[in-house]
Amino acid sequence: MNRWNKFSAETEQRLFTAIDEDDIADEHVSLPDTINLQCTEENIRANYGLCLQYWEDGFTRAELLRLVLKQLRNGGLSKQERMQYKYIRSRYKHLRFALRLYSRKHKAPLWFAKTTVFLGRFQDAFKNKNQEHINFYGKLLRVYLSIPVWMLVRYSLRHIRMESVKDFIAYRQQQMRDLQTLIAKPQLTGREFHDVRKIISQQVSYYDTLRSIDPANHEAQQVSRFLAAINGIMGDKHDDMVADDLAGVKAYSDPAPLDADLRQRLELLLARYPL
Known part of the structure; x- marks a missing residue:
């Protein structure tokens, strides 16, 4: 089955806006007590x-x-x-x-x-x-x-075959376990830091799309904004790491500790994410 739903221009615009905000760190957004992973094939x-x-x-x-x-x-x-x-x-x-x-x-x-x-x-x-x-x-x-x-x-x-609900949820959980493994380290190299950001970016893209289709989905909105805040903080930090590497100040491959605020946000995400 390769026919896809057609969405309104308003839905596309909501997605554009959500993606455009993904590097903006909203300091005051939090998470639901437990993130609901359930979804449907639809x-x-x-x-x-x-x-x-x-x-x-x-x-x-x-x-x-x-x-x-x-x-x-x-x-x-x-x-x-x-x-x-x-x-x-x-x-x-x-x-x-x-x-x-x-x-x-x-x-x-x-x-x-x-x-x-x-x-x-x-x-x-x-x-x-x-x-x-x-x-x-x-x-x-x-x-x-x-x-x-x-x-x-x-x-x-x-002509892409879609994943099943069960395996889609399992895939997202595995991403979070990978994140858990990465941030268990006291210090991360530039590549490891980038790997953390890739996981966050992928997760935020899911919630951005979800809330664009259903603007009444307040949990998707909440999780999206929380993840976008992490994404924004990490984006700024990564730019600094690349600049420091180019300037010869600090090599990209040199391990460095995560900022306390960033680590706290990542740990909260993992605590609320059912694994």
Whole structure:
């Protein structure tokens, strides 16, 4: 069954707003006493369907390719074009989270996954004015955004087998156990810190989608905002870690303790998450 529900423009806009707020740290939001993990097959299908629609409706292949080619040819996107690129990339990332969460394989199809990675590397390259990487990833993206690849990717995304409710819940619980293992360490390397953030980002994407479909779901709203606060704090910290590494102040691979506030939030999440 490969037909997906069609959602309203208002629902898509709610998702856009939720994702756009995911790096904003709301200091005062808390969690329900116990996070309810239950859902239905309809929830899983609807969530994936909205994420797919959000990706399909948000831009055209030609628009994205034009941005890539412009950056390649004359080395400069305007501020507005950079923002457009950022938002397109965020649609890729949100759909990649959806594929990891809801698909039976818990991973994105290869061509889509690679495109998402290359879009990120290309963005890093033009942000940091790294011409060698701009050329390298730009040329790769020209191939990955060609019509044959685009059609293959679109087809694969519309023919994804969804995970069962039982295994979807088990997958999310395993993510939390992985998080538990990571933060049990007194200090984390840059990569481990990034792994923690990836788990949080994926979880927040689930609740963002859930609350966009059902704005009356107050628990989804609450958990989403709590996770977004963690995401925001970790995003700022990760930027500092990368900057320190580039400046030679502190190597990315050097272990460092988690900030007390961040650790407290992560521990509260684990305490409220049924494992």
